[in-house]
Amino acid sequence: MSETRSQVLIVEDEAQIRHFVRLALEADGCVVQEAGRLADGLLIAGAGAIDLVVLDLGLPDGDGIDFIRAYRGWSDGPVLILSARTEERHKIDALDAGADDYLTKPFGVGELRARVRALMRRRQRAGGEVSPLLEFGDIVVDLAKRQVWRKGEAVHLTPIEYRLLAMMVSHPGQVLTQRRLLAEIWGASYIESSHYLRVYVGHLRQKLEDDPAQPRHFLTETGVGYRFQTGT
């Protein structure tokens, strides 16, 4: 936490706990954003440069496990679970879905802060080792900074465009089915709205392909989904 302060997102329905966590983390110099529902949380996480997510599993508008899976679709950032569920089964499921730590309520504020510090420390160390720049022909993507360049020029992407791109570059060469893309970007209730994908893949091709009509990276697999091709 030397120059840029860490951005933390809290996804939690109880305003009281949100506030409690916010105070705890701000004491360590974090910048905190709050979301009361999973859908809002995904929106914020997709829109901004979030360094760490603190997630309550028991939210009213959906299962927190689904949030982890969706988030993991485009981000490797640490996720700490807060939950009232103490059963081992829940912990295992959350950790295996991609969470990094699991803290059961009630928890001590000091322990929460220490665990957040541990995750942040590990994150910064990992960032130093590996270059976060992904390069594909003319396209360069920095997933950590949420920035995209084409032929050296910065490209502006909207939140949805960015999440779609991040999902695709995170699975190079692989076909991502329409159902999966829709479920992880718009939510499980949108798996039939495939026209959204046509519109937004179109946007990405417009902004990132040399010839949008003859895409070389964002390939269509008719009837199945889309494939991000890394090669030239």
Place this chain on the structure above:
Amino acid sequence: MSETRSQVLIVEDEAQIRHFVRLALEADGCVVQEAGRLADGLLIAGAGAIDLVVLDLGLPDGDGIDFIRAYRGWSDGPVLILSARTEERHKIDALDAGADDYLTKPFGVGELRARVRALMRRRQRAGGEVSPLLEFGDIVVDLAKRQVWRKGEAVHLTPIEYRLLAMMVSHPGQVLTQRRLLAEIWGASYIESSHYLRVYVGHLRQKLEDDPAQPRHFLTETGVGYRFQTGT
């Protein structure tokens, strides 16, 4: 844990718990080394090749915190604390000294394994995942990416063509009856429409065989079905 198995070091004075942890982690494919004292633990860890340390804080020959500090002097590898001490102060101190996770005794074996998997996952994420390739002469199939190559060149297949190919390469050398292929690809009500198969096997031969008229992989078993021959 793709090729090289993870090396785990357990530093713990009670032989019973050591054995318990060893069994738990070996079940996940880890290679486990044990140390009963901090000094022995440092010696083993110092020899290198350790991917993760499971450390009991309450050892007779010294403070576990000192172990963490010493270990952090040369390694960034993950450290998971096991401890009978439940007080928050101890957790905070251990985490701030460089530990990555803190589990209080008694703990569930499932949770321990899940937390170890979470730490390992984060460690290995930098390395790209490799999906298994099926190779048959000139033909290479990547079922995970849904991609097919012939003599190094990508081959485009329609959904039905791909499902037919996937079925055949999944049962190499085996005769698949027309009824079975039709039922699995088109549905149970199509088991008499054997003529679809002629069309689509024809497509596959056209796209993947050297001489479609003299197929070497997609063989006809007249009156029965088709066989996928793996050999050259």
Place this chain on the structure above:
DNA sequence: GGAATTGTTTACGACTTTTTTACACGGAAG
């Protein structure tokens, strides 16, 4: 409050895939 940006929805032509139709080939049985 107004302007700019972003997300959603609609419409339609172009394109891909599937289904259907037609016909030629070749071996086995009569």
Place this chain on the structure above:
DNA sequence: CTTCCGTGTAAAAAAGTCGTAAACAATTCC
């Protein structure tokens, strides 16, 4: 030799999918 059956190609028609532009609604930003 002819007939029949299962088979292999080709190409049509039909069905389904995709890409784009543009209008509208919601949201954000000044």
